[in-house]
Amino acid sequence: MTAALIQSPDRVVLGNISWQSYQSLVKDFESEPRVRLTYDRGTLEIRMPLDPHETYKKLLGRLIEAATEELDLEIRSLGSRTCGRADLAKGLEPDQCYYIQHESLVRNTDQIDLAHLPPPDLAVEVDITSSSMNRFSIYADLGVPEVWRYDGRSLTMHQLCDGQYVVSDRSAALPQLTAADLNRFLSLRFSKDKTQPAIGENNLVKQFRLWVQAQRQG
Secondary structure, three states: OEEEEEEEEEEEEEOOHHHHHHHHHHHOOOOOOOOOEEEOEEEEEEEEOOHHHHHHHHHHHHHHHHHHOOOOOOOOEEOOOOEEOOOOOEEEEEEEEEEEOOHHHOOOOOOOOOOOOOOOOOOEEEEOOOOOOOOOHHHHHOOOOOOEEEEEOEEEEEEEEEEEEEEEEEEOOOOEHHHHHHHHHHHOOOOOOOOOOOOOHHHHHHHHHHHHHHEEEE
16 A cells, blocks of 8 residues: 655655556656656655756756867756656656766667666756755666756755765866866846856856866866
8 A cells, every 4th residue: 555654845756656656646746847756676756956956957958068069079858857766666857867978889779778878977966945855865776977956055966886976076077177166157137146246147158158168278
């Protein structure tokens, strides 16, 4: 019998959910892109992210995409595509995910099967209201090599090492970028200093592009 383990305004956690039921819900929610499903061996969390979450994840995606354009790197961007494997009975939806180092392997693949192809090289987690489940352990089991986590205050970069994530100062997928670099630009958009008003998203991305260009030329 399905049991509600946790209920709150932005999430519900259910127990005794089969993999088949989880897959059915993934299809049912395809038209609701703001709904996030996390599945771990029978436990399912359904989250409904709020506006700040969506703003942060979209902006981080724009910065990643701008950096890859300026650095002449090809990517396969998959947004919040469901990353899961039936053999592990685990799955989740990143806020953003990208193939960068392995882009050429999936460029011509319509639907990517993670049981036969590598997982995305980089995933983005916006974690303002923390998940009730250990999403990092699911990323690790899926073999995602790098996860960026933004908690509404600062961004940290995590790289998979011997089955565990360790904090890194610099991105593996985009080694020209450090966490300090990203945090500096994010602070311009989400300034807490009343003497330094926040700037708009397009302005921020333009400034970021110019900075990346300067780094490349330097």
